[in-house]
Amino acid sequence: MGSTSQFLFILEALVFLPIVLIHLTKKNTNAVWLYLIQSAAVSSLLLISSFDKISFLLLVSLGSTILVKIFVAPWFFFRLIKRHHLKFSASTQLNTPITLFVIAAILYLNQTVLSGAFATFSSSDPNLLLISSAGIFISLFILINRRGVLSQMLGILSLENCIVTFAIFAGLEQNPGLQFGIIFDILIWIIIANVFASMIYNHFGSLDVTEMKKLTE
């Protein structure tokens, strides 16, 4: 069981690190690639966790998850970047040192506050859960920090991934119906978000969220 738990740690790191890196990347394409890595890790985690009660339906659902998360989403994003050639949109609210500081603060908070809380979950080892919950908070912080609409979309998707990892580690068993629902949901969401992003772009001339302030008057 030792090797598997160690392997799980690696995968968990693969899920966690891209979030931090999305914060720091200047280029959108890197961000998309990071998301691709993260979703690959998550799908493999899914495969591992549902290893024992494999059923045909489950396999199909996992396949579709992999398909959507790894191929469809990045394809859409790259198309968006190409069409509006917005390679460099990595503007953030806070400059990088402060962002790192905030991420550290969140980690620390997560560590102190939630340490006792996860003892009740019987299935896996608690600090896995800790990391995934930290991942949730930091991906939420992406939404706050990044100005570009594309990076905010990535933030939301990585948030979804972290929640899935948290669910897996918390031992919530997967059933195909749930999987299908999630994936279908994400697919639709990606399509709409892209259409929406291009509309914003046409209207405001850039994907920077702060330009939209004129809405309130």
Added chain:
Amino acid sequence: MLSFLNSSGVILIILSLFSIGAVGALILQKNNNLANWWGNGFAIIGSLVSGLFAANILASSQTLAYKISTSFPGLGLSFNIDRLSAFFILIISLITFVCSVYALGYVKHYYRKYNIGTLGFFYNTFIAGLLLVVMASNALFFLIAWEIMSLTSYFLVVYENINEQNVKAGTLYFIMTHVGTAFIILAFFLLYNTTGSLEFEAMKNGASALSPLLKNIIFVCALIGFGTKAGIIPLHIWLPSAHPAAPSHVSAIMSGVMIKTGIYMFIRMFFDILPNAPLWWGICILIVGSVSSLLGVLYALAEHDLKKLLAYHSIENIGIILLGLGSSLVFLSAGLKTFAMIGLIAALFHTLNHAIFKALLFLGAGSIISQTHTRNIEEYGGLIKLMPATALFFLVGSMAISALPPLNGFFSEWLTFQSLFSGATSFGTLTKLVFVLSAGALAFTGGLAAACFVKAFGVTFLARPRSDEAKHAKESDLSLQIGMGVLAALTLVIGVSAGNVSNMLSGVAGSVHGLAGSEIINIANSNTVHVNNEFAVLSMPALLAILLAALLITYILVKILSGKQKITVGRTWDCGTDLTPRMEITATGFSRSIITVFKNVLKPTRQNEIEYDDANLRYFPKSNSIHLELHDVYQSFFYKPLKNLLIKISDQMRKIQSGNMNAYILYIFIALMGLLLIVAK
């Protein structure tokens, strides 16, 4: 049949009668006449049944508890009708019965202008709401009933929506009632917090565990909450604009009965639920009562819109009721149970009297307005020759409200005086001063009310018509007269049989939790009322008999002395000039001297505009008009600063709406972290 009457089934029958009336009126709204007859017909039957039900409960003097449990947590539809609520049900059904009979004829003049079906619907639900408010004994159920009552009365206030004023009055009324309801909810919440249950019965037992500070806070919240509905002085601004806006038979019910639900809940809260009230509660209610009564009658004097005048008089009479209530609360806190009984009987009696003569006056005003199509007294005049019956009933109403002897208004003010006097005899210097000043305030209020109604009756009915609208007024038709006639007769009947009525009321007052201990002293035998061991004795029938005897003697004396002199009808003597209606005394003229006496209280403003033919030279004025208004003290000193404060606060809060999406997500994030911190600890 009688045993059936006080079973719990009757409550459902009453409510179903009103709901059938309401829904039926909606369905039949196409045909005006049918909708009118259906709506008011069911209201009449419903009020008859509820009247009998209440009378039966009062006669057999037992309480009826009945509970329908619902799946909703905390909300048990529990009815608890003890003698106090039965008394209020009796008032409600009496006034509703008369107003519905009146409405059969009165609503005709709405026929082509407004939708009668909606009027019938809201009218019936309004009465059902009133009855539920008085029957409910679960806080949540009570609040639902309170809300039904407030909302339906809001729709009735804005019923005549062509006139812009009504809609504005409606919104003001809407806001003020809900400010009041907020305070009521706060009070009930605090009670629920300590007693742990929403049932009034459980609250009653658990209330002794209340800490004094909490009890005082509940008192203040209840005072403000129910005070807004009752219309005490600082919170009264909605009443003079909302009551006149409603159709007359509805404003009769609103003014006669709806504001009494505030009084009912005062009694329920301060006597029934909150145990051993401290002294300052009673003193505070006494002060509020005397201020309300004095200022109410002063504003009524300055008013020349007939229905607004009557609305201000409702505030005055609520003040008088509060005087009775306040004095009995002071006695309760001092442990003098018999004096407290007198005070409470005086308050209940004046509630009954005020409901009767205020409804009578509003119905009278309604029939005048339906003939002259204006509410401004200055355009009436000489209506006594055109509408003799309405004039007689309005005169009886005005005599009753200015507490003139043979009628019922006199007896309840006499009893309030007795409770104030017994307060002045049995307390230390400070409390005694408050009692004596309240007695002074009541005396002045009685005098000024008489002055106001000489103005109202004199300018409306006597002398010559001042506008051609008033010239063509015709007597209102039968159902209106029956409505007013019944009430006028009631003022005399209750006035004369005041002794028996106060005995019944002492039974009602005794049923209240605070006064349960004191033995039911019937303060009157064979209609002579003996108050606090022979301090004061009065017998109303004897008073009436002596008055009639004196009138008879006068008549005979005049017949003997000048039997054969003839009477000729000539012109009014006016120093020889030709008398135009404009030379008659106007309402503003009549009350202007009294307003100038109280000018630093009322702050009259005076503004005249002169229109010139030659604008630049200004030698030849074409017209000179003068506006005599009252500076609205409450708007400028209480409500405007409050509004500015609220605006300032909300400006600060608007800053968080920066329009930046990231900021909003940041707020979510912070909230999430905060929540986690609390939960995880």
Added chain:
Amino acid sequence: MYSFIPWLLQLLFIPAFAPLCIGLTRKIKAKFQNRQGASIWQPYLDLWKLFHKDEIISEDASWVFRFAPYLVFGVTLAIGASLPLLSTLTRLPTGDFLGIVYLIALGTFFLALSGVDTGGGFGGFGGSREMLVSSLTEGGLILSLFTLALIAKSTNLFSISAVMLAVPSFAIIPAVLAFISFCISMLAESSRYPFDNPATHLELTMIHEAMILEYSGKRLALMEWAAANKYLIFISLAVNLFYPAGLATTLGLGSLLIAFGALTIKVAVLCAGVATLESSIAKLRIFRLPDLLFTSFIISLIAISIIA
């Protein structure tokens, strides 16, 4: 068998002697103006003549105008019958002082209405001023009578006069203060000098007279008589409540005669007092009256707070 005599005396005293009281006051005022003045029986002659004259009623007047004199006079009769005039035993259930005050208010209510009814200019503002004065007097009136009720532990006028026969020592100062405030209210209610000039011809200054300008014949007589009754009611109240010396406590003929003599003397003294007051001060401006009436209210307030 003769038990009804004191009741008859009680009923007839006020209407019988009121015009005499007015005549006496006018006589003393005339004497002050160094003229002989009409005889004290002149008011009787006036009333008698007016009863035998025809009447003119304005066409705008309604039944309120025609009925008001009967009610106003009837009210004064009813009040006269329930006052402690000759003895403290002939009690009527309406002897309560609040009943008396509000019966007077009933009379004033209809008097003011009859003024407004004919639609002339004078009746209207007469009514308005009458209501101004009478509404502001009620405070002082009720509280001064209440001081007496506090002293006598009962609101019934008869028991008050019975107790005041032997004035308890602690009650002297409050009784005097109450008497002052009662006198102010008396002058206001019976529209005597500082409030209203009864013998004025200038309509603008009238309060009481303005309301009865329209009356003639028997109705005018009733109104004049009622005004006289009201004047005597207040004087006999002032006299018998505050200084009831001589009031008969038994129904014997002797004691009734003594009581009758004592009452007439006291009434004559007070009438002289009122006449002297009327000859020595000027009539107050209408907007000075509320200050006077509020002082009467405050004086009675002080009287009440002094009592234990």
Added chain:
Amino acid sequence: MSNLFSKIFSVPKVLVDVESSAGQGNFNEVGEKITSQVKKLFNGSLAIRSVTAGSTNACEQELVALGNAYYDVERFGVHFVASPRHADMHIVSGPVSRNMREALVRTYEATPTPKIIVALGDDAIDGGIFKGSYATLDGVDKVIPVNYQIPGDPPSPQKILEALLAILNDLQLKNKTSK
């Protein structure tokens, strides 16, 4: 206040001796006769109302003088009233100017019967010094029926009292003949 009252009661009623002033018949006997006549005819109370119809106020001064301390007509049972409704007798003075015509008619109609109209002073009788002027109607009888006239411009209070006595005697004769 006390010195006011002491002065009132110390000053004698009459400073000038009544008998010595020439031609002034003692009006007290006239007064007694008037009192007895008033008692017979008007039950002891005669209400007079003075109406000014464009008068030069001379006659008014004399009427006012009737009410002063010296003549003091009240003791004879005669008193002046404010409203025509209360009056038995109207004493009209002045030549009735054009504007007062309507008012005088209204006053006449407003007085309950039996009523007596007396024209006081020459102006009221036939216009006096204003006779023929465009502004006046030359005398009260042109407007309302006049029962008696008191000549003089203006007649002294003494003359008015004597005329009043003559009026009352005449009224008594009329009552005897009509009965």
